[in-house]
Amino acid sequence: MHEAMAEAQRLIYREALALDEQRWTDWLDGLHSEAVFWVPAWRTDHETTADPQREVSLIYCAGVQALRDRVDRVRGGRSPAGTPLPRTVHAVSNVLVEEASDTLLRATSVFTSTVYDLRRGESHAFVGRYEHRFVREAPGQAWRIGRKHVVLVNDRIPGMLDFYSV
Template identity: 40%
Template sequence: MSDQFSKVSALLYEEAAALDEQRWDDWLALFTPDVEYWMPAWDSEHELTQDPTSEISLIYYSDRSGLEDRIWRIKSGMSSASTPLPRTCHLVTNIRVGAVVDGLLQVKANWQGNAYRHEKTDSFYGSYTYGLREEQGKLLIARKKIVLMNDTIPSVVDVYNV
């Protein structure tokens, strides 16, 4: 296994663990300040929306400050949709490391997230596309696109679900 693949895998697994363990500050620290975090909506049966600034997205943050605000609301209890927080379990698999494009290492992976809340378990699944950048000797997430494959969202979908 290559050293690069090991570093990428460790980053993706740490991201999942930080979400599941509700280590919000550790999770935020995995992202660059200029991160684009995007979960497009389905435009049709097989087409996703293409522009988060002019089309519907399920989640879109143009930089880390949006993620920080979301985590602040979750931690403060001011997000009624996130109270109580679900117990989650994320699985990350089929990690594929690609080339460097525009200074970002391209990575794809598949994921599944299970969330238990109010005596009910919801399952979410899909794929991730990452753009990773090394900063100060550490690999960080500069772009994250989440494709949610569920046709219907059984409850709230938030950063901790995906």
Template identity: 30%
Template sequence: MSETLATISAFLYREARHLDDREFDDWLELYAPDVEYWMPAWDDDDQLTEDPHSQISLIYYPNRNGLEDRVFRIKTERSSASMPEPRTSHMLANVEVLAERGDEVDVRYNFHTLSHRYKKTDHYFGTAFVTLRKGGDAGYKVARKKIVLKDDYINQVIDIYHL
């Protein structure tokens, strides 16, 4: 298990580094074509929304096409929410393997991201639940990612590089 945890942690650190270094194509390569990428919202009763198809989500992409479109907009400066691109620093902690089955591993970790833009630094923190599928050049591909943003009272548009 410790080798698996070390390998998984290295994969997650690589993903964060690609975001910090604005290596969006390399970041995308870590995601499976059928990935579900979801950040639910908090409802009025302080509960997370449960269904991205019928309830509000902060971000929801049912497959990698949505992520590819997002990266295209960022790279071609067609995203006013990303101009100028913020400088980010991702920190990950408490990486845990929750379950292993066949070629998939369920992982949970906490994150804290600092984002600097317009001479102001914002903090984003929360917990990510990720299903990694064994395979690919990096050893894994992200098959599912659910991001629980704990500080959801934010003063700007949230984007992939904040998480």
């Protein structure tokens, strides 16, 4: 289990760094072709929505192509809320491996993402919990993010929210 913990930490920290450094190609390369990126909304004060097909989500992208489209919009300056792109710093901790096998690695963690808005000269923080599900086709192959579930604790969003913010 120690090896699984070290691997989960490495994968999660590398993803956070790729987002902070706006290395979108590296981030996309770390995703499985059927990756799901989901940030549910809050149904009540202490319960998030459970079905992204039937309930409101803050972000829901199924399949890497949907995420590529978002990245292309950001790269091409076609995201008015994200122009200019903010600077971000993700701090991730409390990584726990929940499940590990040769082809599946599921880990939970907590995060704080500080977002600096260049237009307003202000920063704010997003805080929450991650569940990452990493998959690979066979032992020895590279791990890819198959699912990233983000529970955003402070969901009063001061400006914009996108994949690079959380």
